[in-house]
Amino acid sequence: MKILGRGIxxxxxxxxxxxxxVLQTYLDDELxxxxxRKVAAHLEDCRRCGLEREVYDALKxxxxxxxxxxxxxxxxxxxxxxxxxxxxELDPEELDAP
Amino acid sequence: MEPTTTTPSLxxxxxxxxxxxxxxxxxxxxxxxITGHDADAEDLVQETMxxxxxxxxxxxxxxxxxxxxxxxxxAQINRFRxxxxxxxxxxxxxxxxxxxxxxxxxxxxxVAMDARFDAVVEEAYQELPERFRExxxxxxxxxxxYAEAAEVLEVPQGTVMSRLHRGRKRLREALRxxxxxxxxxx
Numbered sequence: 001m002k003i004l005g006r007g008i009x010x011x012x013x014x015x016x017x018x019x020x021x022v023l024q025t026y027l028d029d030e031l032x033x034x035x036x037r038k039v040a041a042h043l044e045d046c047r048r049c050g051l052e053r054e055v056y057d058a059l060k061x062x063x064x065x066x067x068x069x070x071x072x073x074x075x076x077x078x079x080x081x082x083x084x085x086x087x088x089e090l091d092p093e094e095l096d097a098p
Numbered sequence: 099m100e101p102t103t104t105t106p107s108l109x110x111x112x113x114x115x116x117x118x119x120x121x122x123x124x125x126x127x128x129x130x131x132i133t134g135h136d137a138d139a140e141d142l143v144q145e146t147m148x149x150x151x152x153x154x155x156x157x158x159x160x161x162x163x164x165x166x167x168x169x170x171x172x173a174q175i176n177r178f179r180x181x182x183x184x185x186x187x188x189x190x191x192x193x194x195x196x197x198x199x200x201x202x203x204x205x206x207x208x209v210a211m212d213a214r215f216d217a218v219v220e221e222a223y224q225e226l227p228e229r230f231r232e233x234x235x236x237x238x239x240x241x242x243x244y245a246e247a248a249e250v251l252e253v254p255q256g257t258v259m260s261r262l263h264r265g266r267k268r269l270r271e272a273l274r275x276x277x278x279x280x281x282x283x284x
Contacts, residue, residue, distance in 0.1 A: 024263045028237065030244050059269055062219045063238035074140045078122045082147050086115040092148050 014038045019049050027056055110154045117162035118150050124240050125166060131235050132174055142177065146170040164246040167236060171250060215278055222272035230265030237262055 019042050025031045026039045043050050084090045108116065125146060129139035149169045150157075157165055223231065236247040237258075244262075248255040 024266060025259065028244070028262075030259075055270060055273065056266065058215060059219060059266060059273070060238055062216050063223070063234060063269075064241075065216070071136070074136060075123050075126050078126060078140060078143050078147070079119065081144055082114070082119045082122060085147065085151050086111045086119065088111060092151050095148055 014042045016042075016046060016049055019043070019046070020052070023049070023053060023056060027053065027060060110151075113154050113157070113159070114151055117154070117157065117159065118147060118166065121163050121166050122147075124163060125170060128167060128235050128240050129170060129174075131231070131239060132170075142170060142174055145173050145177075149173060161246055161249070163240060164242055164250050167240060167242070168250045171232075214276075215273070218272055218276045218278055219269055222269045226265050226268060230261050230268070233258055233261040234265050 019039055022031055022035060022039060026036060031039065043053055081090070085092065122143065125143045126139055129142040129146075130136060133139045133142055146166060146169050150166055153169075223234065226234070232251065233247060236242045236250055237244070242250065244255050244258050247262075248258045251258065
């Protein structure tokens, strides 16, 4: 089948190397639509690239989660600070940064 | 719907509440990553909000997160220069010093199998050069697109992609070196 696929141009399948080159862009939803279809088709069939995709997926999830859960205290204090600013209860000039 | 030009219908206070307040947690997460210290992160976000409040009337309402992260990045650069004026001429060295001053606490408490994965990622992330880390922060932590991150960092989009992909690749190599695949042990 792969031999038949050669020369078909846009329908030609991507190699593992080609997928590796664009895998992160694909996972970031920044790849063009045609390439997305090719990568998805490759990932359906290729176990090795599928595993690589899982690792990068987990990596992105880990990075998104951050080093630890964000404590409620600082975020709540900052929200309150912002709300008071928005309500005009704080004078930004008096709070000038150091 | 986000407006495409200015937002004359909103008062500055209302615009601040609409565009800034929903981003507080993301700002704090990125600030904590940049500073490496909870207290410094809180100060940095507070300063960012003050700067945003002062310039909200000039903000066009598009991409508030990217706008706020730009403000925060500039605020952090200024803060760092105030603390380390002698390093002004060597931003890379300054960034490296900032990195070395970052929090060195051990990995987070995580549930069973994910714990080691996250610990390896965190350790490798802390070792990334600052120019890689800041792109990872903007795209993975703050959820910006490549184009938005390029705008914040004032670099071409290709540079964002290159730094991001190389940065993540280093993390991936760290996982491989630790014998970890797919959140578990290979």
